[in-house]
Amino acid sequence: MRKRAFAKLNCANIDIDRYRRCGFEEVVYCPGKSIAQLETICDFFLRSKRPLFLTRIEKHIYEKLKKSFPLLKYNTLARAAFFPQKTKLKFKSNRHILIVSAGTADIPVAEEAFVTLNVLGVKARKLYDVGVAGIKRLLVNQPKLRCASCIIVVAGMDAALASVVSGLVKSPVIAVPTSCGYGAHFDGLASLLSMLNTCAAGIGVVNIDNGFGAGILAYKILSAK
Amino acid sequence: MRKRAFAKLNCANIDIDRYRRCGFEEVVYCPGKSIAQLETICDFFLRSKRPLFLTRIEKHIYEKLKKSFPLLKYNTLARAAFFPQKTKLKFKSNRHILIVSAGTADIPVAEEAFVTLNVLGVKARKLYDVGVAGIKRLLVNQPKLRCASCIIVVAGMDAALASVVSGLVKSPVIAVPTSCGYGAHFDGLASLLSMLNTCAAGIGVVNIDNGFGAGILAYKILSAK
Amino acid sequence: MRKRAFAKLNCANIDIDRYRRCGFEEVVYCPGKSIAQLETICDFFLRSKRPLFLTRIEKHIYEKLKKSFPLLKYNTLARAAFFPQKTKLKFKSNRHILIVSAGTADIPVAEEAFVTLNVLGVKARKLYDVGVAGIKRLLVNQPKLRCASCIIVVAGMDAALASVVSGLVKSPVIAVPTSCGYGAHFDGLASLLSMLNTCAAGIGVVNIDNGFGAGILAYKILSAK
Amino acid sequence: MRKRAFAKLNCANIDIDRYRRCGFEEVVYCPGKSIAQLETICDFFLRSKRPLFLTRIEKHIYEKLKKSFPLLKYNTLARAAFFPQKTKLKFKSNRHILIVSAGTADIPVAEEAFVTLNVLGVKARKLYDVGVAGIKRLLVNQPKLRCASCIIVVAGMDAALASVVSGLVKSPVIAVPTSCGYGAHFDGLASLLSMLNTCAAGIGVVNIDNGFGAGILAYKILSAK
Amino acid sequence: MRKRAFAKLNCANIDIDRYRRCGFEEVVYCPGKSIAQLETICDFFLRSKRPLFLTRIEKHIYEKLKKSFPLLKYNTLARAAFFPQKTKLKFKSNRHILIVSAGTADIPVAEEAFVTLNVLGVKARKLYDVGVAGIKRLLVNQPKLRCASCIIVVAGMDAALASVVSGLVKSPVIAVPTSCGYGAHFDGLASLLSMLNTCAAGIGVVNIDNGFGAGILAYKILSAK
Amino acid sequence: MRKRAFAKLNCANIDIDRYRRCGFEEVVYCPGKSIAQLETICDFFLRSKRPLFLTRIEKHIYEKLKKSFPLLKYNTLARAAFFPQKTKLKFKSNRHILIVSAGTADIPVAEEAFVTLNVLGVKARKLYDVGVAGIKRLLVNQPKLRCASCIIVVAGMDAALASVVSGLVKSPVIAVPTSCGYGAHFDGLASLLSMLNTCAAGIGVVNIDNGFGAGILAYKILSAK
Amino acid sequence: MRKRAFAKLNCANIDIDRYRRCGFEEVVYCPGKSIAQLETICDFFLRSKRPLFLTRIEKHIYEKLKKSFPLLKYNTLARAAFFPQKTKLKFKSNRHILIVSAGTADIPVAEEAFVTLNVLGVKARKLYDVGVAGIKRLLVNQPKLRCASCIIVVAGMDAALASVVSGLVKSPVIAVPTSCGYGAHFDGLASLLSMLNTCAAGIGVVNIDNGFGAGILAYKILSAK
């Protein structure tokens, strides 16, 4: 076992060995962390020259952090912050992820996946608002669907889009249920169950609204030996 | 209030006024009823010359009843029994219901709807095994979808078929979730929630595996003033 | 496949083919959409002379939109906005929908159905606050119940009204469970399950609080060939 | 504390003080008890001359017990066994319980309540198969409903009967949801929630299929000082 | 059917026949009603000299109503409002309800039951904060428990109090689960299920936090013929 | 890391290091294992002279194993098998576990805890059938409750026993919910939630029907440094 | 749209275009299909020389089919049948899937994934019975974990294995919750939720017990452009 697998801050143990083991640095999930804790963490990443990625960070928290870390950037839709870097793409240019979303209200989750892929140096394209209620919006985009290495489908409500997309392509599909819906949607449960019960085999589902997790999984798929 | 709204048998009160009020006779739901009770009920319908329709009747129960009521017919898939009648169609010939089902395992529920419509004198057509995993099976049938007066969609698993169909047609869609699935399908809950959260508006959902209810609703829709 | 099935705005793909396919224009569900997105969408509808219908739009959002689109009208109870039009009724004058609601607190959902029908050019009548705890309120209205082409029942709590109404009429019943209740009501779940398990066959259920969906379904039923 | 509050058998502690405290003897719930345990218990009741009441006892278990205790009687529908006694009625003759049930399939639960009341020496009347789908069956029985001291309503499916009955009478209503239903009924959950959310105040709900508990509660209500 | 079973206001149908049928006047559940609607309703009750009882009314709503109806009283804990009346007790002086509660946080629900009984002219006594964690608090009060005609048990968390109380007395027990708890309490679900599964038979359960319903049921029990 | 932390059989990796790490040998959970797999495992334990403990083993499976391993003993109630050993008690004689159960139907789970403690060399006493419906059965046993080092409470239905016991003693209480109940008990869920929401602090809950886990936890508590 | 996207049998529409679109042939899910239907389907596959793969087929069904199709092979653990083929591996020899399972009872699901990969021509290795209760069993296998292109983790109970594995490797992890557990496991729900909430990002979850879906997803990942 190697000596220094993690860095002990006063509020957290940063897993500095994660890049070696898993291929990406530890990412900071912000809910439940105080400004002071976040500052300590940001400071550590900055000083150790590691790429910092903050997820689920509310704008007013970001704005406070920004005062101490003026280089920090923010993606409003995705509620994500990071230090901009000159990452060149990790994979050959034609290898990319396509992010497909069903409705306008699913876009924030789709954008979290997009930002995650950006930070990881993966090329991503978008195909938004192509829900199955008007299926032609999807069908005319079949060439786009077929040329992606991996597809992330982001959908709320009945989440029917995941099955339809997966039935049209060879590439692996990552399904992200969203909490977009009401009533018997039960905050995303309906979409989650729909995606887990897909009639089109070969879909990997992540947690409700977990655009970040979908981005990491897509990155790992492209990295697969 | 009119005198005789129901007939009092020793085991049941038959609602003999239902046809006048609702447009169809009382239908007998068999689970939980003994052979003796069913015989009493059959006898009543036969003697009062009312059309009898028995739903969810297991084959071995039917076979016992058949001994006393040799004219009784059985639809094995639908688990339904009835006395055959010379019902002429209630509506003009082009007015019909289309029953669409997603997978082979959904057929028994689709057939229950079909038998129900038959007994009620409504013309019904079938379009089975057109689930969205291979969406062309559905798309090539768009003319069939468009010429129906009303469509019953029967689907288990992700039940995505209901949204896709409803997005393609003008006619009202009745969605029947089925218990066909496993694991996180929770005996039909996943399909039910998916259909209730459809992104294509204008769908009326009935209970899980309730082909009978879908048939009645379709009949009422055709009868609407 | 026809050329232009949808209009690509920067934030949404408007399904401009929906009227041809489904008989009604795309309707805009507002939660999760920003003011800027809504303005873009309103502008598109206005310029392309399509009837605009915005659902679940909070009053303060409406008031901001109103500044750019002074003709926009708002129904406070239904939280719906639209441009007023001279729609003449689509169906012969006696064909109408009756909207029945159980309690005062169910009225906003009932009104969403009412506004939806108005926008679609369908005549609708109202019968509010006739819950079964005092069943005479309902029974004295049987003539009203019987002359409607289709009935929308809006009810929270035990939602018993749907079964009682459906047992009294020939016309199809659309049931809308509401989130009106507390404790073991679980935000509408109790009403939803009650309506799905109706003992009076021939009811189509829509999502909790989905007055809009009920309106569309009623419209489609009247339009059925 | 008095000396002997319970009798210690080798398999159970019989609460022989219950009659003094609660007004009725301990009742034996049979699931999970072996024949040998039941024999020991029967023997104790018989020898100590206490009235024995066995609930949820399957017929084949009863038949085995019957060999050792030939006086034991069985109610097949209610799945209950007891030693017949010359109980005279506990209350004046006009004080009685009315047991109302919605459908034929609810009868076994209604009968469990009926047998329980019999064993306790309470007069009970029955009004079965009066579900709200044909509400006249109930309305013509309003005099019967009004003259009962307390009403037990037994209903599955949407359980709408409880609210309708409670809205018609002065007497307290005990509601027993049954597991009679399928699909989104979830083994009685739908009926239970419906009854807990009644729009007609003054209903006490017992567990699903718990006819016994309803009987005890009705008895306690009649006994109330 | 008698002519005037209800009064038609512009926002509600007041069930003015309820006292005759059920023994108590219609009670107004306030959530979801606007100030204007409440004023109309108050005005009707005042002018028709019916006793008004408003439940679940927030203090600031009450204070607005108070301006138009200066005689209106408010019980802060119970969040209930009413016009004070010189109700003399309906029953002989020793017939009373005992309201037992488990913890301090359950008191608002207990008070709603208390106010309800007051308004109905029923004598009620209180025994608060006697949860089973320190069971002596309850046991020393057995004489109090035994002399009540009916007991209302109000408890959150594990709701164990209902079973313990019911095992000590002859009188009927009404159990009110409260939403007092956290985590796996799921807003009262744990208490509700506990009370429905009581090992001490003869308990009638009402909805979570439904002190009002418990009061009505207790009143009906005392009124039982 | 030490060389041989586990033994690799063809069907399982036996964790032969568990005794050193956790203080007890690996225990074999039988559901889902074939006879052949169980024979391989038994053979390994026998030959390596490790104490074997098989949980949840059905009688007919045990009887087949018995043919190859004639020394194997079986506890019918607990459905557990083991090789008898001359374990002397691990702790001083007054240190013991008390197993308290609510009803007769909870005894199998209580016995699984009892057998587990026996196999581990821990003295255990029993106090069965002392549910709170007749609380005196429990209260007269307070001396027994107070002299145990740790108490395991096994209860189904409302599981109120756990709170009452924990409020009477200094020792830690382990609560085992059982699946004993019906209807809204949901196979043990009601008991589980009740125990997790105990109003008497200091209770550790294990899975539904998990007598084995309770036994292990009690053993670990006695072993605590 | 190409002419023949599917083959119409009398009981099913076989999606004969799936290989072209998705990279694998239609697979036959057997529950709910009759022997006659399965024979028709087998016959079609055999005559059209397509590879046949039958999932969830019970042994006695297989044995009946075997009479007509003597070449059909069966994997008992996985409950899968197929015609053996000389598939050469689709990918370079070092690219392989590692199937990791937590306990012996998870093996049937793991085997379903294994058979699926075999049929698809993908090399798969196994690492069974390495649950985290004895974590060394997993840690000594880190080299094996690290050299796989993709890992399928199959686990029931707490399903903690998925997170631990994913935290150790660069490759994508597919998590398959199993129904192996009892009590509060709720037939796999506990494992499913655990895997969806993994603290180690980059996991794609499939339905409970869905070894087949995991195999397809793994195959698609290896095939990713």
Place this chain on the structure above:
Amino acid sequence: MRKRAFAKLNCANIDIDRYRRCGFEEVVYCPGKSIAQLETICDFFLRSKRPLFLTRIEKHIYEKLKKSFPLLKYNTLARAAFFPQKTKLKFKSNRHILIVSAGTADIPVAEEAFVTLNVLGVKARKLYDVGVAGIKRLLVNQPKLRCASCIIVVAGMDAALASVVSGLVKSPVIAVPTSCGYGAHFDGLASLLSMLNTCAAGIGVVNIDNGFGAGILAYKILSAK
């Protein structure tokens, strides 16, 4: 029964006998109590010289109390207040509890356990932010894990930490699921189920976020005779 088992304040019955029975004083759970009620209670504890411990008290409530009780201290993370005391440790110096937490967001719950142990005079050590996604953080701390008398594991999300820790040690493990997570975490349900289904036997689970209960249980374990 001894005379004064509790002290009757106007708002609460303080269980002043709890220390004698259970080994610790009554603790005050603050949600739902008014400032006035809390002041009465504080005053009682202060005057009767009992150690006061207030849990789940929001800072602004504390600050109001502080004005009347200036000695009152507050732990912000744990949201707990108490009068500082010179408690010497209750146990020999090497006997201590180790509190292990998975992520930064779990710290408030861990701190509630820590403060509880402090108030009870029990030595506690902390090992925070050692979740299994980077398992080395935990493994390098095995000596720390092994020398504790009892371990409290606090974890949200998949809660996998509990099983891994319990598989490494002899001491009893108390598991505290936290509500830290989102989507399919359902406010702690996922963590709770995971911990109840642990594959490493001997874990006692407390309610979601119940750091206090874990502290009490740990104290009782150390106190076990």
